[in-house]
Amino acid sequence: MIFYGYLYRFLYYLQHQFYRGISYLGNYIIYEPLSNIHPRWFLFGFISCILFIYFYIKIRYPFWNTQPVYHSYDFWRKWTSSPFIIQKNFPMKTKFCNFENIQTYDYLDLQDSQMEPVIDLLVSHYIPSDQVLFTVTKKHMNEYFTGQNHSSLFSIYYEKHYNYGEPEKEKQLIYTNVPIGLMTSRSISIFVLNKSGGCIKYPCYFWDYLCVKRELKHKKLSRNIIQTHEYNQRIKNPGVLISLFKKEGELSRGIVPIAKYTSYTFQIPTMKFDKLPEHCVMVQINKTNFGDFIDFLYIFLKTSKVFKFAGIPDIGSLKKMIDSSNMYVYLLKKREHVLGMYAFKDAKVQYENDDGSAIQCIGSILNCSNIRLFYLGFLHSLQMITWKTHYKIVLFENIAHNSYIWEFLRTTNKEIMEQNNAYYLYNFVVPGSPYLAKDCLFLV
Template identity: 25%
Template sequence: MFYTNRNNQINFLNELTEYAYLISFIYRKLLNIPYMILYILSGIAIIYLTFIAFIKLRFRFWSVQPVFHLYNLFYWVWPCGIIEHGQSPKTKFYNEKVLTRKFKDVSAEKKALFYTFIKSHFLNNKKEIYNPPKFAVLDYFNAHNRMSHISLQFELLTTPNKGYSSDKTAAKIVSAMTSRPLNAILNNNEVRVDYVDFLCVHKNDRKKGLAQKMIFSHYYNARKDGAGPVFLFKREGIINFIVPLTVYNAHVFPLKYLKHPNLELPDNIVCHLINDSNFSLFSHFFGEIKKNFKCCITPEQSHIKHLVSKKLLFICLIMEGQTPVGVYIYRTPFTSYKGKQSIECIASYYKVGYYDVFIKSFRNTMVLINHEYPVDILIMENISNNNDIINHLLKKTPVLWKCPMAYFLYNFAYRPFFSSDVFLIN
């Protein structure tokens, strides 16, 4: 009996010892939890700082510009809107050779040089040819309610002048950039925006940092000359580490399947191609469009009407009797791909309950436009209500290719919008 009790005592002591070790182990682990959290936070901080260092080294220009950088946690929580309220100080990216003027003050000779420069150097490559008539470049700067700006950098060329003691000198454009006014409404807040276009560097002068210097110099000079503080850029292809206003894909479709009218619509549904004489139909509908998107960025109606009159924009309005129920906005880019002319659908909208009418009327808009401007390729930007058309086309039509696109704001920090919440005419 003694031995039995002694064995029980020994077993009990052993169990107590095991529990003591277990409690001690758990206690030590509990004590270590703050250190584990510290290690995790330290690891996250190291990754975060490494990411910032990579961006600052890889994108040296953009990392010091007044934009919403992806790593800026403060702007994600408290977006500030305008970043630089006053005039920006000059930096190493300012180029004294860049001349910035209001577009209306530029001579006809310089405008002609600018047009020739853009036509020759803006977009052309083996597969993609940009061949605009003169008005398709210069008319984008007319009929605005605020000033547009142009920046040019010239380089003097010296050529031998045979038979004379002195050589000839001539000026060529090596880089250019423009901005023109738009009106933005972001979640019911109005913002003055200038849209950047025709940022271009001469083919022989690329990869020398001229584009970066042109961007900052134009921003600095234009603001000093009365331009608004916020600029809007559009980027195609690889997206950088700036938080975009919106990001989406553009889908490219062949039009050979879409050149026949859809006769399945009711008799009271009519598609109108907007022109000078019936522009008021679109004008009255425009107010409703703006109310139905969280982000709406467009020019003044006077400028939209001007672009329509020049056939730089095609607006197709769907009417049920005398009531507008949908609209499609097309832009003529004067860009051909392997010899095939293209058209861009940049925005669309339809009233609730008119999805079927909107989808079925789309083909009829293509028929109307082809009578005015023959095209073979449709570029559908996945923005506003275009997503519904794209999803419909993907079931019936092959995609030639697609390309990522984004809009981003310069000198303005704001959380991004879904592309379906954005209606934008530039």
């Protein structure tokens, strides 16, 4: 009541000063109608506006308004000068937490009997299209979720299926846990360019494989999976407070992305192009020259100040993905100088109408002034991949310096499909976001 008393007096004072100002200017057109309005109505109007905004946000964004993210209506955060973590202490439980059905495991603790139905769930339901096959296997999971600096985590949503025991035994109702939803996280590092020009490194978890059975999509179980997974993730590893995730197609409403961009799908064409200039070569990264790639990548991120934001897998994980041919990295070099870098990832998808799998160009780095040469290096790297593999489709992410390549590709290739994508941060705010897609690099 004391607060409302002070607020009442403050509004009365503002009204009085407003009247004096209008009177001083001789403007009686506005003054006369307002002079008879009691201050309580100004207070009522002010409180009504606040309540309207509050309930609009609650109804419009029922899930994300409860989460520690950079909301689109957090206008005051636009003027912060440095990146910051929203929740630095214990995570909060909300109504979306479901500890009864959702269990979170360290990946290395999962048994084969637990992984087999999870793989079946992903193969059948991860991609919402009958025209695209998802070809992930247990072997691929091992290659993706080991080698990180921190434990990889799997959250599985179990549904109890009840049935009776064998007929010859006493009839007894028993149940089995059947996975109907999944979410994973693996540790990466993010690099943020601050206003002073320094590159700050943060540990982070990358969320992936958020999947719910198609027939249960209407129940919005993904909200429970996200909230419970993030809570358990913070409990199991309190040293990593930040998370990053990617949305494809339908973007998240009410959250400010760190970067938004378009991806394009097209068939790999029959390629005829010029040879590389003298002294220029394409080098594929493997076990023997992996150190050269890491040195170039980290030095470029920390000294060039080209990318305002980058998400990079942990070194052990990056090496394992390259060694297992889940990722392909090529360097365009002139003698010892690196002119460009190109990163591709096996998308683990196969289109039903095409006899071949898809390769995803996830990012590139331009380190020279000759953009046409940089594009030529991309064509050579793509050709080197198709010589040895069965890829027929390219998923081209128009992000990082891929934007320079796309200016040439768009005139020579007709895309099959285009799609809006975005990366979002959880429990972390980066002032100035969203950034332009060309100012961000993601190799996750």
